[in-house]
Amino acid sequence: MDDKRTAFLDRVRMAVQDSEETRIAWSELLAPCDDSARLNAFAQRGPDEQQILLQTLVEQASLLHLQTHLCPTLDQAAQCIAEITLTSATEFTAEPALILHDHPLLRALPLHAQAAINHTPRHWTGNRDPEVRNRTLAASIGVTVADWAIAESATIVQMTRPGQPRSTSLVPSIHIAVLLLSHLTANLAEAYALVRREQNCDSWTLISGPSKTADIEAVMVHGAHGPKAMHLVVVTEPVNDAHAGFAVAS
């Protein structure tokens, strides 16, 4: 440790020395969080409870300009993405173009069966592609997978992983996130418990709707620096685990 840092931390230590007797033990301050109840609640949630959470999610999403699409199957999810692609205006690019997270769930989406978008460029954010940045800048729509979503605040949780960069949900004008209903949590506390269970949470993000600002006379405008529109495609029926492609099964 360099001298400057030592001097800095010594000064802080001196400043708090009066609390030596009143403060709790260091081990108590850093005591690990017991997540068992939250994880159990998430794992054991039945279909009826999931439907109630889904309803909450849809209600909360509508307050945030986050458009939800309930699709029973992956086929219907692919169709939904095609429709969004066809009906959305482009902003920074002349023609629509998709950039998709390199995720097994998206790879399993039968987008090739959607003839209407057969000519729309589609790129995957493979981690070996040196052009990912440029392809992201050239895309009008970014498609990602939500690791989890939070019903009470209409939030998606996204971990940064190889092949699943941060910019896909940020730089294109439109962001489509795909969520498996079984990955819907009740609240932020449950989502944090799931994040803690992950081995690799060096970088992660919570996203609740499209980018927005109310800096000019408190008038709400969507599309400040991030996407102008956000869609959450919820696949409501169970899918093959191999397709789900999550390291941690729900």
Next chain:
Amino acid sequence: MKLGQDGDYVAAAREGMGNPCLQGSLRSLQARYGKGALDVWKTLPDPNLRSRVKARRMQTLAHLDRVLELLSQGVEARGGQVFFADNAEAANGYILDLARKRGVKRVVKGKSMLSAEIGVDAVLEAEGIEVVETDLGEFIVQIAGSSASHIIAPCIHMDRRQIGRLFADKLGIPYSEDPPTLTQAARKALREKLLTADMGLTGCNIACAETGQISLVSNEGNIRMASTMPKLHVALMGMERVAATLEDQRELLQLLTQGAALQKLSTYVSFVGGPRRKGDPDGPEEFHLVIVDNGRSRILADPEFREVLACIRCGACLNICPVYGRIGGHAYHSPYSGPIGAVVTPLLHGINRHADLCKGETLCGACRDVCPVENDLPRMLVALRCKLAYGDPGWGVRPHNRLEALGFKIWGRIVGHSRLYAAMLTIARALQRPFVGRNGMIGPLPGLKNGWTAGRDLQPMAEQSFRERWRARQNNNPATADNSRETRHGR
């Protein structure tokens, strides 16, 4: 605005009160968010949340040296770099040095009040580096050559017409006063900056020692852009802005977003704590966390003021304060305005220098009621006033106004002697008569008294004091008159 820019509180307050646009905006802001936050606290599912979070916050501060060490270890384990800056100069020097070494030509900023506190923009600009604010409100005040007047709504003092003219002038777009059109123009202009900058400079909302990360909160997405797209990400963090555990961070985050804007969560909350990992297709190549003291350890060492370091800068106290609600943020001459600014600015930059701030507040207690971490700002305002009245060598405070102190000393003597007091009342009543106007009020007075009467009419002293009225009342009541016969006869 660099912290502690000298300025006249009274003149700036007057200017704020005379700005109809600001007055309208402040009224609607306070009607919605200040009261709204109070309602949120009243209906929290866990009524003890705020006090529990506060207790954890104070415990974290009591262990701050170890908490910061743990945080820096986490960042360094990921390949990030941590610099501990004793003061503004050290922080600015580190950032400038880094910018020089990497040949940085353009810096995009995410909203950071600490960056304004240390004045890093000017240091970088002096080196010929372009510094661009990317939060829409901050961008507007930057190109207007103005400064932020609210913690989360920086350009609340400007209306759409002013912004329309500004954009027509600076961005070369046709004049418009339509907020979506203006936002779109800024989006386009700033996107180019965000995608071509060499360095992203952000603040830090709440760091987490347990995971060795910082969390960044925004609605616009500019902070995610600034921390993702440039090769370098530098995050500035006041040394107190750290939670011990991720669970602490979660509870603070929920209080922050609700206190600030009644949101369950802000649009974006991102957790970062290092450069991109091997195999990550994007993210910065370098991550630097600059942890700044700049006067905070002195506050930490004083039990009377340590509590103010629990603040999470949500701005809720601005949204409820009757003083801020009239004068706006510029009168505080600091990036930290409102009640929190009135406490923290003098502590960071000189209690005598910013003496007007604590005197300007009303001590009504609304800021304490609305504070998500239940900071007792009124108590600290009184403590600051006490230091100004009597001086405090520990804080280098000299008595603020010796004449005032003498006045109160004399006053103290007078009120201790009832006859002297009564005689003084009689004299004062006689003296005030020529100044009482037709409306029965005292209008503007000359000299020293002008400060009290220039902006408001003063109620004249009553012709009878309470004691005199009480006596008269007792005498006129047959049931009690006997007891005061002597007095009645005396009259």
